[in-house]
Amino acid sequence: MSTDYIDADHPLVRATATALVPGAASDIERVGRIYHYVRDLPYDILAAFRYLARGEHRASDALRHGVAFCMGKASMFVALCRAVGVPARIAFQTLSSPDKEFLAPEVRALWGGKSGRPLPWHSSAKPISATDG
Structure with missing residues (x-):
């Protein structure tokens, strides 16, 4: 399910999620791979506020920029999970x-x-928490 902020159907979100989970045998393994990916992206509040100020507030925006803070990481994590069929x-x-x-x-x-x-x-x-590890 896609929403305005959690755009799980966005092509970049789908492509990234699919690339993260090949061969994953379970939802737990898929979630683990997605979790580590999101956790390891830089946590940068200033950079995130720059793109948020331009109206770029979707999970796909955070993914495209490659940096986020807590809410962007949470949106990205949920969108990536949903993109591969994991309820989140x-x-x-x-x-x-x-x-x-x-x-x-x-x-x-x-x-x-x-x-x-x-x-x-x-x-x-x-x-x-995709922020704390």
């Missing part, structure tokens, strides 16, 4: 820090609790 979605991160509150007061009022609390749309999906 983005889930917002949860943070846990007893010394510092990361959520704005408005967000805490809306969702309640501290930042480590899972958000209502979290399910049994297993979180991985």
